[in-house]
Amino acid sequence: MSRNRQARPDTADTPDERAARIAASQWGVIGNDELWACGLSRDSVMRRVRGGLLREIHRGVYAWGHDGLVWRGRCLAAVKACGPGAGLSYHACCAAWRLIELDEDRPIDVTIPMRGPRAIPGIAIHRTRLPFEVMRLDGIPVTTPARALLDLASVESYEFTRRAVREAMARKRASIRDLTAVRGRKGGKHLTRILADGYTPTRSELEDAVLDLIERGGLVRPLINRRNHARVPDFRWGELVVEADGAAWHDHKLAREDDVERQAELEAAGLRVVRVTWSQVIGRPAQTLARLRAAGAPGATRPPRPRPG
Numbered sequence: 001m002s003r004n005r006q007a008r009p010d011t012a013d014t015p016d017e018r019a020a021r022i023a024a025s026q027w028g029v030i031g032n033d034e035l036w037a038c039g040l041s042r043d044s045v046m047r048r049v050r051g052g053l054l055r056e057i058h059r060g061v062y063a064w065g066h067d068g069l070v071w072r073g074r075c076l077a078a079v080k081a082c083g084p085g086a087g088l089s090y091h092a093c094c095a096a097w098r099l100i101e102l103d104e105d106r107p108i109d110v111t112i113p114m115r116g117p118r119a120i121p122g123i124a125i126h127r128t129r130l131p132f133e134v135m136r137l138d139g140i141p142v143t144t145p146a147r148a149l150l151d152l153a154s155v156e157s158y159e160f161t162r163r164a165v166r167e168a169m170a171r172k173r174a175s176i177r178d179l180t181a182v183r184g185r186k187g188g189k190h191l192t193r194i195l196a197d198g199y200t201p202t203r204s205e206l207e208d209a210v211l212d213l214i215e216r217g218g219l220v221r222p223l224i225n226r227r228n229h230a231r232v233p234d235f236r237w238g239e240l241v242v243e244a245d246g247a248a249w250h251d252h253k254l255a256r257e258d259d260v261e262r263q264a265e266l267e268a269a270g271l272r273v274v275r276v277t278w279s280q281v282i283g284r285p286a287q288t289l290a291r292l293r294a295a296g297a298p299g300a301t302r303p304p305r306p307r308p309g
Helices: 015-025 032-037 042-051 071-081 090-096 145-155 158-170 176-181 188-196 205-216 253-268 278-283 285-295
Strands: 029-031 054-058 061-064 108-113 123-128 134-137 140-143 235-237 240-245 272-277
Touching (some): 015 029, 015 061, 029 032, 029 071, 032 042, 042 054, 054 071, 061 071, 071 108, 071 140, 090 108, 090 145, 145 188, 158 205, 176 188, 205 240, 205 278, 240 253, 253 272, 278 285
Parallel strands (some): 108 123
Antiparallel strands (some): 054 061, 134 140, 235 240
């Protein structure tokens, strides 16, 4: 071959190669429309299904090469199966935004316009007449964090929703303006209450439970997770600090050693430390309140708040 002849670019790109690249870019998932766009006919698709190259997850939606999809791949497959305009929603969307933890074996929530599939195994389909915004997260069509929280509030308790809202605020996934804009629909009652209480930067369910106990017990709301010298106490009134010891974080040697060091630093800064556990807050609330009052926690001038209904 002549030295001056330029090598021809490799354009021998087969339909299978194109389809494999698409699937690899979206969690191993590919749909009929994408397969046809790659140059595969309907008969070609069926031959690959029979041969095992394509594994059907839902009607018209496949995993390329295997069916061992990760959770996000299953979410994308569920949204594709529900057709244009669908978006991941409710619990699944909140989990995708990392606002809640989720049992990955539960059905995947997808919101669709009123017209759409009636039922698909493994998918919890939610229909709505109201318009809803769909955006992309990790390549998956999802509802906005604010809309996902509103949907969550319509099926979950006040406490569960509050934890998710606080996580969204801490992660800067949603603002008060975002959450206010979606109020007034189903689920808005919980959001209204949560926003009326103001943003409280707690970091765990146990801290939520401690704060609830403090407010129901008629104590002044303390400073929450505010830095004091080198440490950030969970709750603080002046020189009194309350530390919430959750089992998930404190039941191993390194965590207990850090607790001792943390307490020593707080005490060296002139603070008094009271430690409370989940079992004390939930199982012995009156006794725990008495400990806080005896330690010097100040009482509020207003009456105690009623327990959320």
